[in-house]
Amino acid sequence: DPDSGVRYWTLMGILMRGESAVTQHAAALRDAMKDPAPSVRIPAAEALGRYGKGPDVTTALDTLMELAPIDKNGLY
Secondary structure, three states: OOOHHHHHHHHHHHHHOOHHHHHHOHHHHHHHOOOOOHHHHHHHHHHHHHHOOOHHHHHHHHHHHHHOOHHHHOOO
């Protein structure tokens, strides 16, 4: 969807449904970690960080660490 808010809530829905939903939608979550909107990358990375395996977890943590610094990315 062109609206980052819609993409965000889609990812939150997957995350809220837990491990089976994350496994089912892992490819879409990987794509979402490349989204231009940080608000979309964060829940994608959280989902794969919690429920992913191997390289997905590493990539998720790298994404979250990149977005964590407030001085670089702001509070919101």
